[in-house]
Amino acid sequence: IVGAGPSGFSASLAAMAEKMSFVTLEQETFGGTVAHYPRGKVVMTQPVNLPLYGKANFRETTKEKLLEFWHKVREETGLEVQYGERVVKVEPANDHFLVQTEKNNFATRNLLLTIGRRGTPRKLNVPGEDQEKVVYRLIDPEQYAGQHVLVVGGGDSALEAAVSISEVEGTTVALSYRSAAFGRAKQKNREKVEMAEKTGGLRVLLSSNVMSISENDITLDQEGQTITIENDAVIVCAGGILPTGFLKDMGIEIETKFGTA
Structure with a gap:
């Protein structure tokens, strides 16, 4: 097993x-x-x-x-x-x-x-991603107390991570997503993000992509505009890459429909 x-x-x-x-x-x-x-x-x-x-x-x-x-x-x-x-x-x-x-x-x-x-966690494949401050899952929001944090992704895990970190005292949190809306996330999580944004605890950057990650800041592109924000930690919640090759190698046939294995 x-x-x-x-x-x-x-x-x-x-x-x-x-x-x-x-x-x-x-x-x-x-x-x-x-x-x-x-x-x-x-x-x-x-x-x-x-x-x-x-x-x-x-x-x-x-x-x-x-x-x-x-x-x-x-x-x-x-x-x-x-x-x-x-x-x-x-x-x-x-x-x-x-x-x-x-x-x-x-x-x-x-x-x-x-x-x-x-x-396997899906990476951004941008300069600076190999730094220790870049992780691919959130374990404890409290560890980011007093830090500038960027969460990348538009699914439930990304929204939940951004909201939970924004509730930690002293944090500055931004949420970057490449699409124009959080269409994949649950309604409850979308509402929590909207509330956190309204209260000033969370900055939402829709239609944005991370371009590079530096030691003290991060550069994004948002609809053609370059944005640089202060940063201490990056949490990438962009989903995972299925072990398709591993399964095929052992003789399992993979049928793909609508882009999903």
């Missing part, structure tokens, strides 16, 4: 319940995408029956409480996860698969990929 996010966790418990011989591999941390949500993020879910545990009655909770519950279930059931095992290659071999990670090699008759849709 590749991945220890919500799907991999549930699949691993089911495998334990059926007394199957299996290994769960995770390249980062337990919890998958949820583990990378910003601190205090509200998570919408629904009651489920977890194998070996029973019914979990969650509808709306926080990232921390959900992860705490998952860790509790993992400890009570004795589920073992091998961390730091990034799968780099999978080869079909007669009646089984050869799975190669950065640490080990495995042979398995069945392979379950629960790798989610986050993929």
